[in-house]
Amino acid sequence: MYSEQNYPGYEALITYLTRSRNKSFLGFLRRCRDVIVATTSATSRWVDLDHTWAVRFISEAGKLGDDLEEKVGSERERRAKKLEDYWNEVIYECKLTTYFAFIY
Template identity: 45%
Template sequence: MSSGCEELTSYLKQSGTKSFKYFLRHYRDAIVANTSPLLLWRDLNNSLRERFLVEAKKILNQNDFDNLEKQVNQEQKRYNFEYYWNNVLEEVKIKQDILAHEAEEARIQDELSHLRHKLSEIQENAKIQNNEDDTSKQMSKNASNISDTTSNFSICQKSKTHKSLEDEKIDKFLDSKYKEKKIEQGIIQEVILFIQKEKILISLINTPKTQDSNIKVSEDKNGHKLARLFFDAKIAEEIIC
């Protein structure tokens, strides 16, 4: 034992019969708290017994001390106290193991807390980066769509504004001849295309040729009107040529 003198002195000063066995039993907690697990039970027992007698001699008169010393020796022979001290040593070791594990647990908890915080930061940074990447991709996509739309619009405008001289002559002829007749204009345009390509239009049924064109027409109720359109187309073709 490294200390415990206060408990021992307090016990010896009490009135009544003194006993080493009684002291060991009633001050066990203090003995456990001041015992080193590295010592053997016999060394612990001898050390505390000698201290018990030394302190008793300081407090008691010689007669009382002689009686107490005799009683202590008898108790030592009778009980030996080996079981008592081995039990104390086992408790001391277990308590020290608990303290060591609690200290390790505290260290592990601190480390876990640090790792969890670090993990949270990494995940948050990754989330922010993903959001920035998605935003950048969407902006690039929008810019590409705008560019494609602008390009297509430019092509359409270019195709509308850049007409050939031949197309301009046809449009001028149709506007002057059939200003309010869009359907007839369409027919005339198709006829002119066929004439320009030196092809002959064939109707679904056999019909005679017109006098002014090599194009066959139907003899139904609209035949004369269609023939006139073909004739006008021939005129337009001659204008173009």
């Protein structure tokens, strides 16, 4: 049965949040890129992915006692272009994976 706590990438997110001293949204994305690529649809839009993962990051951090909403908002604002590039690369990797899976 599917539970909101069992979304793809949940374990990677919790591990990052519990083990990292200096938590950052971009740091999480970089560290867990393989998991994020593996759990992303090639048809996704970068803005939707960014929003979804930011909400998850803030929510799970809050459950662990860290209020990171302001920090994540500021980080997303300051690094908007870098995040857009990151997500577009993730989507491209997903498309390649889907393409090669289809060929073989």
